[in-house]
Amino acid sequence: MDVAAYALGVLDPQDVERFEEHLATCWACAAELETMVPVVGLLSGIDGETMMALEQTHTDPALLDRTLMAVRRDRRRTRMRQIFATAAAVVAFGALSGVGFATVFDDGQRVPQAEPTQSVPTAAPTAEPTASGPGIGFIEPDGEQHDATDPATGVKTTMWVANKEYGTQISVWLTKLPGPRTCRLVVFRKNSTSEVVSTWSVPGGGYGTSTNPQALQLSASTAATVDDIAKIQVQSIDVHGVATPLVTVADL
Incomplete structure (x- = not known):
């Protein structure tokens, strides 16, 4: 939740400073933050009505497809006021995280996205390292x-x-x-x-x-x-x- 709040810009200055200190030494949170960037960019260009529709997608999955089509259209409109970009984005992000999604649309292009996962703790459970990564859900670092x-x-x-x-x-x-x-x-x-x-x-x-x-x-x-x-x-x-x-x- 801290990674999501940081990505959406809703943390207060003290929490931002503490999170960035943690981010400097935690590649797992950095990797998760990178996966959220496309979602945050998507949310920044849609209006209030579309945000409310996104909130309903966790109870009616059929709304998700219609909402994504609306997002593609609304991205071409003037950017919403800052109050919508902050308050409504938190609601919409929670809805998207609840149902998961395989792709989003960016100006007509299908962009593959990873399914949402929980934050990986510093001491992470699981199995021993393998050639493809040390366990299910593990995000392999750069290098x-x-x-x-x-x-x-x-x-x-x-x-x-x-x-x-x-x-x-x-x-x-x-x-x-x-x-x-x-x-x-x-x-x-x-x-x-x-x-x-x-x-x-x-x-x-x-x-x-x-x-x-x-x-x-x-x-x-x-x-x-x-x-x-x-x-x-x-x-x-x-x-x-x-x-x-x-x-x-x-x-x-």
């Missing part, structure tokens, strides 16, 4: 996928590494990670320097274990480009600050 399992610790990871204007974005999925412990994500550059890009605590049940089947998802970034990175490593840090490797991705 090249790398899988690794450490033969000594048994910790498993899937990492997605993507070149960005600011450097490199790293999305991480971890399972078989026991706790309690403190961990960190370290980037090793080809020039023999290293950088800690993220730290976190693992609860007693761990992540992706028999005690706690939920896997851990996290994201981080570095100014280094993908070509400058030699390897990325998850490390465990003891009370004395001594680091122990848990799992390493080195095939970049």
